[in-house]
Every structure is written in structure tokens, then in C-alpha cells.
Amino acid sequence: MRKYIFIFKTTFLESLQYTLNIILGFVSFFVVLFVFLNLWQYIYADSTNLISGYSMEQMIWYVIITEIIFFGTRNRTLTGQMTSDIKSGTIAYNMNKPYNYIYYIVSRHLGEITLRFFLYLGIGILIGYHFVGGLAGFQAVNLILIVPVFLLGTLINSFLRMCISILSFWMEDAGPYHWIYDKIIIVVGTLFPVEMFPDWAQPLIKFSPIYVVTYGPAKLVIDFSMEMLWRVLLAQGIYLGITIIIITVMYQKGVKKLNVNGG
């Protein structure tokens, strides 16, 4: 474990060199937030109205939190980098080190996103407070229970991304699958809560990764209940178990057919 903490720490230190790049990445974050702030303020002409059980404040905070999760944890290491490492055979140079490549990548990813996530979190909270004020009924003490849900969501998202990247052992390009996953998460998982979708689609979404990666954590912040917490944690536990099994099996099979270019 010590070595993975060290990998996390080293990557985090390295990410400090890119603070300016992270700040430049805020542009798309601001654009999406700006559009949806105006959209929801227009739709909630009367701010006391409820839409699908959400007040205007809850709806805007939902979008802010899911956007923080989406933009704050987005990282090339799990997508383009891992895919090109497998295709080019560069992965080989990590395999002769005494660590598990999968845990190494996860540690690196977490080290790279930590600073970005907290910067987006800070900016997102400031925007939320500035435009709609605090969340009614929010209790800071619940954060102790919500933080692990956020961490598990981030971890599951990372594992799902890795499942897609590992496909590169068999496919020419895993990029389109990442693109599809990206779009599903941003369109279905961040801009509207599950309750906004038609009745027939809601069970599908609740069984999808959206429930454990974005919807669950965000819903717990805006409307905390112990029942919801257990439901999300149970779903996250199942997703975590399944993704770990899939990654392990795929990786072990994939490595055996590794083709290292240039020898």
C-alpha cells in the first residue's frame, strides 16, 4: 500500500506544475454551468415551484455537483494514455516494476485529479452560493457519510474507464467507446436528475453507472436520507466488485497477447 500512496503523492506533486492548465480548463465548466443556470432560472419562473420533486435551488445545486464530478475527475491517463500505452506496447515498461499496473494507474489517476477536483469543488461552491444561495436542509455533519460515496463513485468511474481502455488489447481503437461513455454521463448523468426522465427510462438509468457515479452522490448532497445512502452504497459495492473482476480477468488475458512494437 505504501508504494501506491507514494505514487499518488508523486503524481500529485507533479500535477502542481499544471495548475495553470487546470484553470484554463474551467472555460467549458463555466459555459455549461452558465447555460444551465439560466435555463433552470427561466423554467422555474416561480422559484417556489417543484419540478419532479426538485426546487430550483436543488436543481441548480444538482447540476453544479454533477458537473464538478464530471469535469473534476476527467483525465487522459485512464483514457487516451492507457489506450495508447497498450496499442504501442509502452505498457511493457511498467510491467517489469514490482507493482500492479492497474493499481499504479488508479494511484496516478487519483494523484492527477485531486488538485483539479478540489479547485472545481471550490469554484462550484462559490458559483452556487453566488447564484442561488445555500441549500435548504443541508447539514454539514452528513458530509462524513457523503464523502466515502464520492470516493467510491470516483473509483467506479475510474474502473469503468479502465475496462474500456483495456479493450485496446483486442481492438484497434477504444476511443469511440470512451466518447460514448462520456456523452452518456454528461447528457443523462449530469444535466438532469433521473426523475426528469420518462418512467420507462428511470429503472434503466438507476441500474446504469450513472446512479453510482453522479446521480447518487449528488442526490445525497441535495436531499440526504439514510435510506438513499444505503441504497447508493449497496449499488456502489456491487459495481465495484463487478468492475474489479472484469478488469482483473480482461487484464490477465490481454497481457498474454501483448504485442510490443519494435521487439
Place this chain on the structure above:
Amino acid sequence: MKAIQVKNLSKTFKVKVKEKGFRGSMSSIIKPRYKSILAVDNISFEVEQGEILAFIGPNGAGKSTTIKMLTGILYPNNGEVSVMNINPCAKRKQLAYKIGTVFGQKEQLWTHLTPYDNFKFFGAIYDLADTVIEERINELKKTFELEEFINTPVRNLSLGQRIRCEIVASLIHKPEVLFLDEPTIGLDPVVKENIRELIKKMNREYQTTVFLTSHDVGDIEKLCKRIIIVNHGRIVLDDSMEHLKYHYLNKKIVEVKMKETVDFTAEEGITVLKSKGGNLKLAIDTTKKKINDALRLIDADNMIDINISNVPLENIITEIYRENKVLL
């Protein structure tokens, strides 16, 4: 004790074949075709502990594929491999603690960090205690003369300094076997010499077994006592450097400057490599003609200057590559 044992090792790659044009692209989607490439073909050899071995061959000969099988990165199709009595495929992680690797064309250091931070990082991933890491860094810092730039970010180092740091990073856990894949590629002659000296020093002081691949004949000549040449995936020569240099081709090069032109073309055992006016470059095959017999053919009164040398190692190796191509 044997550091490396390889027996009947083979590796085949499956490569997709695509016919040209749009039709070819479509048919490769519907019915992909593959061809097999035999990268390593039934090779066997052993390396003693503390030995420096040159494992060379032309591009595509199977050198790097062999190294990757020895380090557990690639899985062989056939044969047995044992490095420090460990099967690399079955126990890659366990083997990682006993070996170090330097790939001259691939940097393993983190470029935004200083060499010191990199060494701390590598020490940590090899589960070394902080005090041990510090001791080891101090020891290697002196051996590899890193004092000047140990706290400069790697991205600001020269190529020679970076390679020195790459080697140190791979030695931090005291590996028993070090795999060097073209460690001096792209370096200037002075830095190359410096790196070779350091490798020799490391081998002397720590008894590290070195498995070296390089296209640079200087690396091989100055570091190795034994050489294995591979071509088309097969071992075509496994011999000592001494034997290779003095007995393999049995040739001497005689460069002679005469007052007048002399014709040696009819002489058995003498090949005229160059002839321009009185300047001659001759290759003497000592199995057919003794060197003193060849010298007797040169009129001393007519001679201005003479130089006798062995065939450069580079030529010997090129000859072996060519011969092998012809044989196959």
C-alpha cells in the same frame, strides 16, 4: 551460479495483414487475415553471475523480444526461461526485485521531478525503508558522479546526465541482473565512454550481471567478454570476444603506401580492398597465407609507409550478419 538460463525459447507474433485499397480495408473488417512472424526461434544460452554479456543483432533480429521475455513482459510460445532461478512469466513481480532495466529509447524517470525525488520514488516502489533509500542514493550519487545535478528537474538535464540517472534509478534496489537495451544511444563519444566506465565500475563493485544489447560496437568491445549474435530470431554466434576478434575471420588488414603501383590481385589469400596509385589496402586471409609471407611480397625499397591491423569488430559483425542472411 547461472544468472540466466534459456532453453529452446521461441516467440511468434500474430500480425494483421491488410490488402491495399478500399476493397482490402472492407475485407479486413469482415474477414481479417493474420500472418505469423517468428521473432525468436528456438534459442538456448546461459549467463554466469557477474558476467557482462553482449546480446546483439541487426534490427528485427529478436534482441528486444528476448529481453522482454527474460523480464517477464512477453510470454514465450515455447521453451523455458529462468532468471536468478525465477520463471519470469510465472513470477514477474518477484523477479522485478532482482532485476533492473534501462531502455535507452524509453525514459522511466518522471521528468518534472528531480533525480533525487525519482530515486526516492523508485526506492519506495521496491519497498525499501527511507533510511536504506537515503544510504543507497548517497552511495550511487558518488559512484555515478551525480552531485552537480541531483536536485535539478530531469527535464532540464542533458541526455548523458539523464542516462546516468536512468541507470542509478534501475540500481536503487541492488538488482542482481541489469538489462541494458541500447544504453548509449544518441550520446556523444565522451559521454559514451563515461557511461561505459560507470557500467564497468558497477559490475566490479556490486558483481551485477549485465545483459547488454547495443548497435554500438564500442559498447560491446569495451564492456563485454562474451558475445551472442542473433539474426532472424536464431543464435548465429555465441563466443568470447577474444576468439571472435582474432580467430573468427582470420584476417589482417594491411595498409601500405608504395612509390609505385603494385598488383596483388593474382595472389592467393590476399584481397585488394582499395588501390589508388601507390596506396593499397589489403585483407590477408591468414589461413591461406601467413602474414610474413604476405609481407615478403612487398618490396621494402619501394615502400613509404605500412600499417597492419586487425579487422575492426564492426566489420566482423557485419560479415556475420551478411553470412547469416546468405545461409538462410
